[in-house]
Amino acid sequence: MFSVWEAGQFHRSPHLAVIGGGIVGLFTALFHKRRHPHHHVLVLERGPFPSGASVKNAGFACFGSPSELLADLDAEGTDAMLARVEERWRGLLELRAELGDQAIGFEPTGGHEIYGPHDPLYTRVAERFDALNDLLRPLFGATVFQWDPAALERTGMARLAHLARTDLEGPVDSGALMNSLLRKAVAEGVLFRPCAEVLGFEEGSESVLIRLADGTELHADRVVVATNAWTKELLPQLAVVPARGQVLLTQPIPGLRLRGTFHYDEGFYYFRDHGGGVLLGGGRNLDIAGETTSEEGTTPLIQDALVKLLEEVIIPGQPYTIARRWSGIMGMGPSKSPIVERCSERVVAAVRLGGMGVAIGIRVARKAAGLVAE
Numbered sequence: 001m002f003s004v005w006e007a008g009q010f011h012r013s014p015h016l017a018v019i020g021g022g023i024v025g026l027f028t029a030l031f032h033k034r035r036h037p038h039h040h041v042l043v044l045e046r047g048p049f050p051s052g053a054s055v056k057n058a059g060f061a062c063f064g065s066p067s068e069l070l071a072d073l074d075a076e077g078t079d080a081m082l083a084r085v086e087e088r089w090r091g092l093l094e095l096r097a098e099l100g101d102q103a104i105g106f107e108p109t110g111g112h113e114i115y116g117p118h119d120p121l122y123t124r125v126a127e128r129f130d131a132l133n134d135l136l137r138p139l140f141g142a143t144v145f146q147w148d149p150a151a152l153e154r155t156g157m158a159r160l161a162h163l164a165r166t167d168l169e170g171p172v173d174s175g176a177l178m179n180s181l182l183r184k185a186v187a188e189g190v191l192f193r194p195c196a197e198v199l200g201f202e203e204g205s206e207s208v209l210i211r212l213a214d215g216t217e218l219h220a221d222r223v224v225v226a227t228n229a230w231t232k233e234l235l236p237q238l239a240v241v242p243a244r245g246q247v248l249l250t251q252p253i254p255g256l257r258l259r260g261t262f263h264y265d266e267g268f269y270y271f272r273d274h275g276g277g278v279l280l281g282g283g284r285n286l287d288i289a290g291e292t293t294s295e296e297g298t299t300p301l302i303q304d305a306l307v308k309l310l311e312e313v314i315i316p317g318q319p320y321t322i323a324r325r326w327s328g329i330m331g332m333g334p335s336k337s338p339i340v341e342r343c344s345e346r347v348v349a350a351v352r353l354g355g356m357g358v359a360i361g362i363r364v365a366r367k368a369a370g371l372v373a374e
């Protein structure tokens with residue numbers, strides 16, 4: 001039984017209910033509120049704060065390593081590869097302009113792909129490196145990737161032979177990013193409701209009835225589902241599969257020379273500096289079946305592989321302590337493209353961000369808000 005005050009301000013029927021308070025959900029709510037300042041816009045988030053991949057990720061503000069872009073080119077053709085890179089690049093620029101580099105902790109320390117000696121991946125990339133740069137130049141107005149052998153020396157890493165670098169990428173602080181986004185959305189009038197798990201919804205002719213896990217119900221004019229990896233529970237018809245990613249972070253390492261973001265082994269591993277230590281993730285390819293799960297958790301198989309990479313390649317011979325291990329769940333599927341579509345008259349889905357939500361989240365949200373307005 002809600003009081004008149006609760007019903008008037010907090011439990012009132014929203015014009016738009018966004019389910020999921022990650023980067024996509026919060027930006028969607030913010031953009032809708034800007035279009036319709038008098039609308040009541042509500043974000044329903046099941047965690048005590050944003051609790052999905054947006055606050056578990058590695059914080060790479062990136063648009064694709066040379067090997068990834070060449071693989072995309074081979075799989076989908078030049079136009080599709082360039083269109084995807086453009087989405088990511090524009091997304092990064094929009095994100096930085098919207099929230100500010102300082103607020104998101106963006107560091108222009110560069111993005112890197114590294115290759116071992118006799119690495120067939122290096123041969124494949126080297127053969128078409130210049131051609132790839134030629135394709136990308138019109139979009140970026142500059143040469144995107146350079147070989148930078150001296151950087152290998154600077155970082156202090158071992159067992160590597162080649163390094164390709166771009167100055168256009170760098171790490172962000174994903175916690176600061178999400179906190180500043182949340183504060184902005186709330187400051188502009190969005191109501192954020194944590195600990196509000198949605199069990200399901202039913203669409204009627206006048207509204208959508210939303211059922212919450214606490215037993216309460218809400219009627220919304222429109223709904224955007226932005227639950228990414230957990231979409232199957234609400235929209236089982238959409239092709240979204242959960243994909244867990246495991247991460248570890250070391251304590252600060254005195255004299256650490258690593259700076260920027262790094263992709264290794266066809267992108268199966270990724271690492272960066274953070275707070276004077278190394279943040280390292282990946283290894284999903286060691287157990288794809290086991291990591292196709294929406295349950296958080298770490299496993300010895302993958303954590304041991306991360307430690308091996310840390311000890312043998314990233315900080316050889318340097319003492320370290322692991323400060324923290326965690327996992328996050330991505331939403332993936334048969335295509336690398338996100339799903340941003342109207343599912344029915346009143347329901348829009350904005351999901352399946354894969355491993356690129358930092359770059360494309362803001363543009364997925366803009367499209368979702370546009371679909372709601374149509």
Ligand SMILES: Cc1cc2nc3c(=O)[nH]c(=O)nc-3n(C[C@H](O)[C@H](O)[C@H](O)COP(=O)(O)OP(=O)(O)OC[C@H]3O[C@@H](n4cnc5c(N)ncnc54)[C@H](O)[C@@H]3O)c2cc1C
Pocket residue numbers: 019020021022023024025044045046047049050051052053054055056057058059060061062196197198199226227228229230233244245246247281327328329330350351352353354355356357358359360361
């Ligand atoms: C380990 C890891 C590393 C990554 N590294 C990078 C990277 O370096 N760069 C990059 O660009 N991307 C990276 N990603 C991917 C990126 O984090 C995601 O693409 C992005 O965060 C997805 O944002 P989202 O808003 O769609 O989903 P999420 O952030 O997952 O948000 C979905 C929200 O919905 C909520 N929710 C779910 N079900 C319900 C329900 N029934 N009711 C209410 N709320 C619900 C969840 O609690 C969650 O807060 C990484 C992901 C992982 C897991």
